[in-house]
Amino acid sequence: MTNHARRERALLADLLLAEGPDAPTLCEGWTTRDLAAHLVVRERRPDASAGVMIKPLAGYAEKVRLARAALPYERLVAELRTPPSWGPLTNPVVDPLANTLEFFIHHEDVRRAGPSWEPRALPPDFEATIWRNVKLIARVSLRRLGVAATVAPTGLPPVSFGSPEQVRIAGPAGELAVFFFGRQRAARVTVEGDPAVVERLRTAKLGV
Numbered sequence: 001m002t003n004h005a006r007r008e009r010a011l012l013a014d015l016l017l018a019e020g021p022d023a024p025t026l027c028e029g030w031t032t033r034d035l036a037a038h039l040v041v042r043e044r045r046p047d048a049s050a051g052v053m054i055k056p057l058a059g060y061a062e063k064v065r066l067a068r069a070a071l072p073y074e075r076l077v078a079e080l081r082t083p084p085s086w087g088p089l090t091n092p093v094v095d096p097l098a099n100t101l102e103f104f105i106h107h108e109d110v111r112r113a114g115p116s117w118e119p120r121a122l123p124p125d126f127e128a129t130i131w132r133n134v135k136l137i138a139r140v141s142l143r144r145l146g147v148a149a150t151v152a153p154t155g156l157p158p159v160s161f162g163s164p165e166q167v168r169i170a171g172p173a174g175e176l177a178v179f180f181f182g183r184q185r186a187a188r189v190t191v192e193g194d195p196a197v198v199e200r201l202r203t204a205k206l207g208v
Contacts, residue, residue: 004126005096008103013081015110021073026109026183033076035106037069040079042102043089101133104174105181112178112186119188122174124155131156131173137180141206147197151176167193167201182207 021033030038045064068076083090089098111117122130131153138151139161148162152170169176171189179187184202191198 003096004129005099005103008100008107009083010081012103012107012110013077015107016077016080017074019110023110024113025106026113026186027106032110033069033073034065035109036073036076036080037065037071039102039106040076041065041068043083043087044079046088100129101177101181104130105177105183108174108178108183108186112183119172119175122172127153127173128156130177134173134177134180135159137207138176141180141204145200145204147201149193149201165193166197167191169201180206 016032016036019032021031021036023032025032025035027035027038041061041064045068047064071079085091088094111120134153135151138149138159142149142161148160148164148166150158150160150165150168152158152168153173153176154171156173158170169179169189169191171179171187175188179189182205184204184206191201
């Protein structure tokens, strides 16, 4: 079985080196150096990474991230490329669950921040893996917004979330992942239905 998390990690590390430390990303206000530091802290400093979800710890988390970002860029990317073998997010059991979408999305954050890009052709098994995870995020996001939608991944059965249907969101699983992780403007999907709901979805804060 392909370890998609490991492959996306390697591709992202290669791209970060190619782009250099000051390239833009889709993460607002973050350069490639900032993004690399975030990912390294997430895996190597669980005391600080909790600040992503726990607001009172956000200041501490940012302090730790900035300290990591001050390292030489090549060292930072090397730490990202070769994570702890038995870390809480990087051990062989958890790695595919915790990191497949994390690295796919952040890989696209760097790819799509430039002036020209095209969606990647992903292997069918990777599309299926992405879709299994995106379904959960889509359900939570749509329920939070009070939107009833059918989500139709290319080549896979569509899923309805609520009724009656207000909108239909369609595209490859990878593009749906980009959409539901809050990068709607960079996602090649179609959103059809009630115009007001379509606009609300395209501008809402989606993701976790």
